[in-house]
Amino acid sequence: MKAVGIIAEYNPFHNGHLYQIKQIKERFPKHLIVVAMSGNFLQRGEPAFLDKWQRAQQALSSGVDLIVEIPTGFCMQAADRFAFAGVQILAALDVEYLAFGSEHSEYDFMELARQAATVTGDFKKFDQSYAAAYQNALQATLGIALNQPNDLLGLAYARANQQLGEPLKLVPLQRYQAEYHATELVAEQAIASATAIRQHWKSEQQALCQQYVPPVTWETLKMAPTVVTWDDLWPLLKYKLLTTPVSELAQIYGMSEGLENRFKTIHEQLAKTATYQEFLQLVKTKRYTYTHLTRLTTAMLLNFTQQEAAILQRQPYMRLLGFSQKGQKYLGKVKKTTPLPIYTKVGQADKEGLLNLDYRSGKIYEMITGNAQDLKKSPLRYL
Amino acid sequence: MKAVGIIAEYNPFHNGHLYQIKQIKERFPKHLIVVAMSGNFLQRGEPAFLDKWQRAQQALSSGVDLIVEIPTGFCMQAADRFAFAGVQILAALDVEYLAFGSEHSEYDFMELARQAATVTGDFKKFDQSYAAAYQNALQATLGIALNQPNDLLGLAYARANQQLGEPLKLVPLQRYQAEYHATELVAEQAIASATAIRQHWKSEQQALCQQYVPPVTWETLKMAPTVVTWDDLWPLLKYKLLTTPVSELAQIYGMSEGLENRFKTIHEQLAKTATYQEFLQLVKTKRYTYTHLTRLTTAMLLNFTQQEAAILQRQPYMRLLGFSQKGQKYLGKVKKTTPLPIYTKVGQADKEGLLNLDYRSGKIYEMITGNAQDLKKSPLRYL
Numbered sequence: 001m002k003a004v005g006i007i008a009e010y011n012p013f014h015n016g017h018l019y020q021i022k023q024i025k026e027r028f029p030k031h032l033i034v035v036a037m038s039g040n041f042l043q044r045g046e047p048a049f050l051d052k053w054q055r056a057q058q059a060l061s062s063g064v065d066l067i068v069e070i071p072t073g074f075c076m077q078a079a080d081r082f083a084f085a086g087v088q089i090l091a092a093l094d095v096e097y098l099a100f101g102s103e104h105s106e107y108d109f110m111e112l113a114r115q116a117a118t119v120t121g122d123f124k125k126f127d128q129s130y131a132a133a134y135q136n137a138l139q140a141t142l143g144i145a146l147n148q149p150n151d152l153l154g155l156a157y158a159r160a161n162q163q164l165g166e167p168l169k170l171v172p173l174q175r176y177q178a179e180y181h182a183t184e185l186v187a188e189q190a191i192a193s194a195t196a197i198r199q200h201w202k203s204e205q206q207a208l209c210q211q212y213v214p215p216v217t218w219e220t221l222k223m224a225p226t227v228v229t230w231d232d233l234w235p236l237l238k239y240k241l242l243t244t245p246v247s248e249l250a251q252i253y254g255m256s257e258g259l260e261n262r263f264k265t266i267h268e269q270l271a272k273t274a275t276y277q278e279f280l281q282l283v284k285t286k287r288y289t290y291t292h293l294t295r296l297t298t299a300m301l302l303n304f305t306q307q308e309a310a311i312l313q314r315q316p317y318m319r320l321l322g323f324s325q326k327g328q329k330y331l332g333k334v335k336k337t338t339p340l341p342i343y344t345k346v347g348q349a350d351k352e353g354l355l356n357l358d359y360r361s362g363k364i365y366e367m368i369t370g371n372a373q374d375l376k377k378s379p380l381r382y383l
Numbered sequence: 384m385k386a387v388g389i390i391a392e393y394n395p396f397h398n399g400h401l402y403q404i405k406q407i408k409e410r411f412p413k414h415l416i417v418v419a420m421s422g423n424f425l426q427r428g429e430p431a432f433l434d435k436w437q438r439a440q441q442a443l444s445s446g447v448d449l450i451v452e453i454p455t456g457f458c459m460q461a462a463d464r465f466a467f468a469g470v471q472i473l474a475a476l477d478v479e480y481l482a483f484g485s486e487h488s489e490y491d492f493m494e495l496a497r498q499a500a501t502v503t504g505d506f507k508k509f510d511q512s513y514a515a516a517y518q519n520a521l522q523a524t525l526g527i528a529l530n531q532p533n534d535l536l537g538l539a540y541a542r543a544n545q546q547l548g549e550p551l552k553l554v555p556l557q558r559y560q561a562e563y564h565a566t567e568l569v570a571e572q573a574i575a576s577a578t579a580i581r582q583h584w585k586s587e588q589q590a591l592c593q594q595y596v597p598p599v600t601w602e603t604l605k606m607a608p609t610v611v612t613w614d615d616l617w618p619l620l621k622y623k624l625l626t627t628p629v630s631e632l633a634q635i636y637g638m639s640e641g642l643e644n645r646f647k648t649i650h651e652q653l654a655k656t657a658t659y660q661e662f663l664q665l666v667k668t669k670r671y672t673y674t675h676l677t678r679l680t681t682a683m684l685l686n687f688t689q690q691e692a693a694i695l696q697r698q699p700y701m702r703l704l705g706f707s708q709k710g711q712k713y714l715g716k717v718k719k720t721t722p723l724p725i726y727t728k729v730g731q732a733d734k735e736g737l738l739n740l741d742y743r744s745g746k747i748y749e750m751i752t753g754n755a756q757d758l759k760k761s762p763l764r765y766l
Contacts, residue, residue, distance in 0.1 A: 191446075235750060236622045241684040242746050243623075268734075272753060303626040363625050367618060370655060 001330050003032040003065070005095035005168065007086030007157065009042050012050050013058035014213045016101075016191045021063045023173050026097050032065040032095070032330050036089045037321070039358060040228075040373060041302070043082045045294030047228045049198050051365060051373060053380065054220050056321040060382035061216040063205050068093070068320040068342070073312035076299055078292075084163070084372065089318045091167035093338040098157055100171035103148035109170050110180035113158035115142055152173055167248040177334040185212065202229060221328070224369070230297075231374070232368045234276040241267040244300075252298045253309040260290075264302070266319035267383045302361055315354055317341040322380030346374040386415040386448070388478035388551065389470030390540065392425050394581070395433050395604070396441035397485075397596045399574045404446045407482050414479070415448040415713050420704070421458040422741060423756060424685070426465045428677030432581050433599050434748060434756060435663045436763065437705035443765035444599040447691050448710035449609040451476070451725070452702040455744045456695035459682055461675075465548070466539035472701045474550035475723040485555035486531035491554050492553050495664055496541035498525055512672045533558055558649075568595065585612060607752070613680075617659040617753045620684050624650040626682075627702065627730045636682045636692040642671075646683070685744055698737055700724040705763030730755040 004024050010017060011058055024033060037059070039052045048055065052083045056067045074085035089099065092096060104110075119134075135147055146155060154172055161168050183206055185192045190214040200208050201221065210218050221227070241249075241264060245380075249260035266282045277299075283293055317340055323331055336343065343350065351359040363371030387407050406417060418441070422435045431438065439450045457468035471609055473481060479563055485492075487747055502524045503518070518530055529538060537555055543549050561602055568575045575595040583591050584604065593601050604610070616752055624632075624647060632643035649665045661678075682686075702758055718725065726733065734742040734757065745756030 236619070238750065239619045239747065240626075241621065242743055243684075248667070272749070272755070301626075360625055364622065367621065372655065 003034045003095045004028050006035045006097050006099055007092035008035055009038045010055040011048055011176050011194050013055055013217050014194060014197055018062050018214050033324055034093055034095050035059055035064050035067040035071050036086045037067055039069045039071055039072050041298050043075050044291045047299045049227045051080055056380055058216050062214055065087040065324045066331055072358045073309060076295060080156045087157055087160040088316055089163055092338045094334045098168040099155060099173055100154050101150045101175045102154045102159040103151050103175050105172040105174040109154045109158035112142060112155055113162045153290045164321045214270050226369045228368045230276040233301060237297055240300055251305045253304045253306050254296050267373040303368045304372050320379045324382045344379055386417045386478045387411050387480040388394040388473035389418045389482055391418055391487050392421045393438040394431055396438055396600050397577060397580055401445050401597050410665040415709055417476055418442055418447050418450040419453050419469045419480050420450055422452045422455050423744050424681050427674045427683055428457050428681045432610045439763055441599050445597055448475050448707045449714055450704045453742045454694060458679060463539045467543040470540055471699055475548055475721045477717045479552045481551040482541060482556055483537050484533045485537045486558050486559045487535050488557040492537045492541035494537055495525060502586040514583050583740050607696055609752045611751045613659040616684060620680055623683055631765045634688045636687045636689050637679050702726045703762045707765045727762055
């Protein structure tokens, strides 16, 4: 039994994700598909539109054999560290290939990673974001434009794979139709970006979304109109900003260069009716991307501190979300040799120890949806 | 110009309070009436049903000449310390008499205070609350039953007055009709307890409340159906309990004997649908009164720490909420000699300094009602 791995967020699971699974099955008909997915808070600092169990169910119904959760502490990091955690987990699950969507599937990503390793510097120009400065330096070294979101993620996977001794073979899959950040739904296509689907769902154009998601996602969306967005969490963040001294906000993971003062001051001057998005626009400067700032608001919301991050960083693990029959057999085999702990349940001691951040994230998510996320939850079985 | 003082919470201002003001005016027709009132969170740990400006307006329309706010840090203390802060503020406003309702207006409260001063001990019997143990010891010393809520408050005022060198003369006024804790509304009476009024308002029997409150309160209640109760604040408290480590909860003012563990553990085991009241019932033991525990939940909600309490304790002050024409003149006179700072506005520096707890309390209250409480608010003028 061999497996192809995917690192995903499925926010929500749509036809593009289904298409990717079909591509993999055509190319590797005898392989299982193993997914490492983020939990209830995503790498770009957003709460997941649907919870991790709903998204895992959608993946299992769509041909995935084994799905595990990447710990929240790793999801709440910059893209390269998130990628590293995903690669590390898939390698620990003895996956042979890592498949990922790419705008340029013809590139040799491992070779690009070797060249990119020579790009160094601190990229601290105060008139542009770190990400932009890094991309400019990267382009100068590689001699090609590597600035599309999926290509950059592919490079991050390749670099992580390199650092881990190349346990995985990389399989870039050509992206089909939708641009990553596209916000339009195109009537004659079956694939739209997750961003476009979320935006149309939120703006009450929900019926329009049906053609872009598989029936299992559509049924979940219709059953659970409580999708979670920052608008739902905004009162809690306001409360947090109000009651937490600046000195304590400075301890939040990723907080730097006095940003805690900026968050606090702007929050205090905010109009009563201001939305989360309006708040973020006021905080935004050229120096920081929206993603970085959004991720910081999540870190504040979850009270994710530098100290907690340092502890988690040293102890990678994964949480089992679900499996098919084949996936269950595969898991039984890899369990014997995997170097990382695989949690199948969250017990009392786990929730107070290493898994406390995951537990807190789930409880905050549950405050909005009413659906329990961790304690007493068993992995999904798709048999 | 001389004045009679009242220490009040007005939660909400009702006919019993109006009757008290009339009693004072009959007895001291030439005196002004000065009120020291709690702000948006009350001594028993509840959010005020109506905000401090609404309650100040009700008092001013009902014959009060000057009304100031007792700082939140003093309201969030045991009854004897709250009483001390009230007496200290009224003394600083050069008030001659302190009037208060009492179940036994014939008692000489200053004399009782002198006897009560000899009651000592630590009252730490684990089968009863501190309050109950103290009351038993008190009764043994005084030889009379002093266990009614207003009598006990009267004794607390008397003891504070004694400690401050007796700046005030005490005027106990016989309580009329409603018991302090009564929950019934009696149809043929015009006076009901604040507790009964709040409970009937909350249980949708709102029309019943009209006969027990003056028109000004009735109009406010009708205009602002957003009265604030713990039910409104419960999501914020749950978030706070979820995201705050036990070691940090232990720093909250009034937290002792490992209660932080009890709060945290019970919160974690709570059913999803549990209400604030159900939570409190689970936390309750014989050792602690509901009031003590409720006050602790407010301290957690406001993130009121032992450190902050220690700083506030050393720097008493008052906040001006409103005045009549006579009250304005009186204020102009006492301002020249008062030993305590009187804040007429909350500026940027105040809100980040000494008045930060008041500011935070107001902002949390505002999250429910949408009405600003501090910055840019000027005292009410009833001319």
